[in-house]
Amino acid sequence: MKFSSDTNKRLIDALTKQLNSFHNELAHRDVASKNLIAKDIELPNDGISFDNLNQHIAHNIQPNLSASNGGRYWGFVTGGANPVATYADWLVTTFNQNVSKGGDSIASSIEQQTLTWLCQLFELPLTFKGIFTTGATAANLLAAITARQYVGQQQGIDIAKSGMKHLDVNIFSATPHASMIKSLGLAGFGQESWQPIACNINSEAMDITALETALMGCSATSKIVIASAATVTGTDYDDLNAISKLCKKHNAWLHVDAAFGIFERLISGINGKTSGIEFADSITLDCHKWLNVPYDCGVFLTKHISLLQASCEVSAPYLAGTDSDIPFMSLGIENSRRFRAFPVWATLVTYGKSGIKQYIESNIRQAATLASWLDKSEKYVLLKPCELNVVLFKPNHARLNLTSDECIAKLNSTGQVFLTPGSWQGEPIIRAALSNWSTTDDDVQRVITTLNNL
Ligand SMILES: Cc1ncc(COP(=O)(O)O)c(C=O)c1O
The missing domain is CATH 3.40.640.10 (Type I PLP-dependent aspartate aminotransferase-like (Major domain))
Structure with missing residues (x-):
């Protein structure tokens, strides 16, 4: 394959297909993949065609990725890639x-x-x-x-x-x-x-x-x-x-x-x-x-x-x-x-200071919504007032007979959210860190429903 206008068109067509299926799926797919092991394929001697490569990506790679680029991946401190930065x-x-x-x-x-x-x-x-x-x-x-x-x-x-x-x-x-x-x-x-x-x-x-x-x-x-x-x-x-x-x-x-x-x-x-x-x-x-x-x-x-x-x-x-x-x-x-x-x-040039400030404000407000729900919930204990974008909580043992780690595993297995553990004042806890520009208020409600259904 060499670069020419034909090649560019072929790459862009293939890219468009991959992007469309990736982005269309992002809101629906499990936030964490359940299949974590790559297909066992021998290193090809002569290589595969570009079409076959695309099929392999579409069937074996894309469906098994996480939705870390989406709005309900709240593990670690994970940003998404905004469209301009992606481009x-x-x-x-x-x-x-x-x-x-x-x-x-x-x-x-x-x-x-x-x-x-x-x-x-x-x-x-x-x-x-x-x-x-x-x-x-x-x-x-x-x-x-x-x-x-x-x-x-x-x-x-x-x-x-x-x-x-x-x-x-x-x-x-x-x-x-x-x-x-x-x-x-x-x-x-x-x-x-x-x-x-x-x-x-x-x-x-x-x-x-x-x-x-x-x-x-x-x-x-x-x-x-x-x-x-x-x-x-x-x-x-x-x-x-x-x-x-x-x-x-x-x-x-x-x-x-x-x-x-x-x-x-x-x-x-x-x-x-x-x-x-x-x-x-x-x-x-x-x-x-x-x-x-x-x-x-x-x-x-x-x-x-x-x-x-x-x-x-x-x-x-x-x-x-x-x-x-x-x-x-x-x-x-x-x-x-x-x-x-x-x-x-x-x-920076496209969003400007005000555009960036908007998505920071939005994540802070969404984290506060989650924290306020947890604080009122009988199933969970909010461990610290939320002042930024990270919410710390644990299961309330009177209502949920689970350790924090078990609770994370159950919540993550729903595919609706991805949370990671932490330690607060020496105790194992659950962290939810909201730092994705694309997180919507609906995403937050969806996670609240998932938490409530446990
Ligand atoms: C305060 C702080 N420092 C450093 C890091 C490490 O960042 P990176 O994973 O980009 O190397 C993190 C990641 O969460 C962080 O929160």
Whole structure:
């Protein structure tokens, strides 16, 4: 097969069929597939025809996918892909740019413009620079290695070059996301290297007095504080104004994981729950969550881009660029990089700030509707007032003789909803996270009926 206008037509016709059947099914299919195992097919020697490929996709792949792109997939924190971002993502594949060293295309400049727009969307200072990553986990890894370079600099060690054998550092956090802990391991600090700081009562947010005491009592030469805005279960926000003041006093690096919680800034502005994030040294954002662009799209921002570059610098004669090139390959994990900024660029330019705010507001309102129903229901216990988009609940054992895990399994097996577990104040619970632009009020009612019928 070669590309020609005929081929394009054939691809588009086939694509249209796949898209129509996928989207038509999305509202009706089971939210989670019951068949999780790929058909056992031998690797063909001569390959199959394009028509056969399409039949295979239509019969064996599509029907067994989840409806994670639809309105009732409420597990983890899962965004859908909005239509404009979906379209832009097809173009990304068609353009197939390698946004690595620059100097050959406008793509790097678009990535930079999109980063600036994100700062403007969230009213962050433009002193934040950064890079698009594969997700929030990769952004948290970049945070760990940039903080590592910073504390190395404090101790006269260029860690990227010499390693961290002699590094003397303490890391403090209250409720870091699991991906942050993973990142501490990947960055060489160790997954168990961080010192837990107590939380406020009935909250996952950091107790500021406990942090102050820990920093004052810390004899390590350097300090890193990892804050959350918001935590993935309780959607609790650390007090970033107070934390940033303490970090300044103790010369500590402040990283804020704001993967999805940053979107609260569109509702409450700069004096809301994220107030103080502007004082961070680095921030993680995640566009494939609440911005609703296709997967493979996180963002790392830092005010110390030269430290990020020092950590990720890659040089070889064949990679040499000019001074005016934007060296994304020296600012992140990968050398070769997808043009993943483009769906974000297209989303921002098409929906604008107000369009994005609308779908955030809608999810928050829908989560509140669900929480209010659960609160009144005799079958369930609402565990925490819902202030954002995540609802925490469990079965009421007086009415439902099920553990939370059993309850999740039963609810998910109806095909009407997909929920995932969590832990709240040490107890297994059920989480419902609403972050899909296409979730309708009818979807919420459908899930409420399913919950009620259990
Ligand atoms: C606060 C927070 N940080 C990081 C992550 C990891 O994101 P990703 O799966 O995009 O790597 C998540 C995912 O839910 C999150 O909620």
